[in-house]
Amino acid sequence: MTERRCTDPVILNQWHPLHPADQMEATRVTRTILLEEPLCHALDANGAPLVWPSAGSAPRLDGSQPSPLPARLAYGFLWACLGTPPDDLFPFPETAEPDRRNLATGTFGVHVSAGRAIENFLDMGHFPFVHTGILGEEPHTEVKEYDVEIASTRDEVLATRCRFYQPKAAASSTSGAEVEYIYRVPHINCAILYKSSPNDLERRDAIALFVQPVGPEQVIAHTFMSVLDNDSSDTGIRLFQQTIFGQDKPILENQFPRRLPLAPRAETPIRADKSSIAYRRWLSSKGLTYGVIPAVAE
Amino acid sequence: MIRLYDYELSGNCYKIRLLCGFLGLAYTSVPIEFHPGRAHKGADFLRINPLGQLPVIDDDGFVLRDAQAILTYLAARYDPARTWYPVSDARLLGEVGQWLAFADSITATASAARLHDSFFHDLDVDAARAGAHxxxxxxxxxxxxxEQEGRIWLCPAPQPTIADIACFPYVILSEEGGIFLQDYPAIRRWCDRVKRIPGFVPMPGVFPAGPGLPPPLTAGSV
Structure with missing residues (x-):
């Protein structure tokens, strides 16, 4: 097998997001970095994805790419794997519902580990302080009791019965409301949240964070939405999501250590952190070592 | 009303939003999606500004580009106290102009590093960071x-000027480009003072300051 800079099989053998599919043009080559490996990617003339290690020279799409990597298009993004990928990416069935709008809502570089980025995404406690006037506001700061489990149907972290008062829960919101959330962590570096839709009482909008690990303490965060909203423009939805992410960014970049500590007593959790405790335990059980500070066996 | 062609994550657009906040000046924001849409390089926007740069204002048909130019225009036109752009004091005005040019250099370095790290612009980030430092x-x-002379703003005036506004955004956002401020204590104190000017508005990546300590009592102040 090819030598990789990252040697952790847990993360090497995953599908990783690389680029929003709607920003790829046939035969245009783009460079990126995954797990410290410089890569090139492109769509060939038939629209099929192609990902290969960049040799450092000017990247060309001439049919002679060295050792292409496993690659696929799914959920609005190009995904690739540096090791042996699982047969399937996690399920995200809402994206196939015909009346939803699926939209890549912004891609940003962030100086943080993937685990810290996912953990922040799972946290409701910061809403009133970081997303003031949008996803929360004082004095509505309580994180009410919620449930966390490893899903029975699939190996993923699931948090349910999450409720939070939000002044402007979505681009299409016109007033504040108590919003119900479900969080899924179906992949070590990907999380999806489902929240009550302002436009459909029976169904939920889905917002996803797909994290591309560039290095152990550097990521590219890809955001994605699958929403029930016929009114807002694509740009309006994207700008709303960018405002939210722009507010999270300095919080993420000021976390120390930047790697996610997995030892149970490394940081002191409170009750509101139940989902983060479950997430760290889940990562630990997989034996992940890249981008984290592993728990030392006692 | 003033229309501001605006991108929320842009520090240069933020300069205009800050001045409008300090002056209590109403405006309509026209979002131009810089990232990922690159709408500022699209044909529609290039008709408004052939340089393809934000911000631009349209004040009742008067169209003006460039953050520093817009600050001078808005302050000269809409600040009745004439303190933000002190046109009647030649030396002070000269110093304001000097720091407006300095702000452009901050954009060319600290903002460039942020564009590289956050928005994947292809540039020499080490040179940008060294220039910012x-x-x-x-x-x-x-x-x-x-501060040793008892002054708290960039220019020698008792009130802040548009020089403070022009330099503030890409200083406070510099950590997003890997340029850390811990070695610049006077800059950090000044940032907190800017954040406490009445009418201050935050942006994503910039948080309001706490209320701060009351000023120390000095002889003659009681």
Whole structure:
């Protein structure tokens, strides 16, 4: 097998997001970095994805790419794997519902580990302080009791019965409301949240964070939405999501250590952190070592 | 009403939003999606500004581009106290102009590093960071000596000027480009003072300051 800079099989053998599919043009080559490996990617003339290690020279799409990597298009993004990928990416069935709008809502570089980025995404406690006037506001700061489990149907972290008062829960919101959330962590570096839709009482909008690990303490965060909203423009939805992410960014970049500590007593959790405790335990059980500070066996 | 062609994550657009906040000036924001849409390089926007840069304002048909130029225009036109752009004091006005040019250099370095790290712009990030540190050392020393003389703003005036507004955004956002401010204590104190000016508005990546300590009592102040 090819030598990789990252040697952790847990993360090497995953599908990783690389680029929003709607920003790829046939035969245009783009460079990126995954797990410290410089890569090139492109769509060939038939629209099929192609990902290969960049040799450092000017990247060309001439049919002679060295050792292409496993690659696929799914959920609005190009995904690739540096090791042996699982047969399937996690399920995200809402994206196939015909009346939803699926939209890549912004891609940003962030100086943080993937685990810290996912953990922040799972946290409701910061809403009133970081997303003031949008996803929360004082004095509505309580994180009410919620449930966390490893899903029975699939190996993923699931948090349910999450409720939070939000002044402007979505681009299409016109007033504040108590919003119900479900969080899924179906992949070590990907999380999806489902929240009550302002436009459909029976169904939920889905917002996803797909994290591309560039290095152990550097990521590219890809955001994605699958929403029930016929009114807002694509740009309006994207700008709303960018405002939210722009507010999270300095919080993420000021976390120390930047790697996610997995030892149970490394940081002191409170009750509101139940989902983060479950997430760290889940990562630990997989034996992940890249981008984290592993728990030392006692 | 003033229309501001605006991108929320842009520090240059933020300069205009800040001045409007301080002056209590109403405006309509026209979002131009810089990232990922690159709408500022699209044909529609290039008709408004052939340079393809934000911000631009349209004040009742008068169209003006460039953050520093817009600050001078809005302050000269809409600040009845004439303190933000002190047109009647030649020396002070000259110093304001000097720091407006300095703000452009901050954009060319600290903002460039942020564009590289956050928005994947292809540029020499090490050179950008080194350039920003060189400017920040000059700025920190200037602010420290000003403090020793009892002054708290960039220019020698009792009130802040548009020079403070022009320099603030890409200093406070510099950590997003890997340029850390811990070695510049006078800059950090000045940032907190800017954040406490009445009418201050935050942006994503910039948080409001706490209320701060009351000013120390000095002889003659009681």
């Amino acid at each position: 060189r400017l920040f050392r000059i700025l920190d020393a200037h602010l420290w000596f000003a």
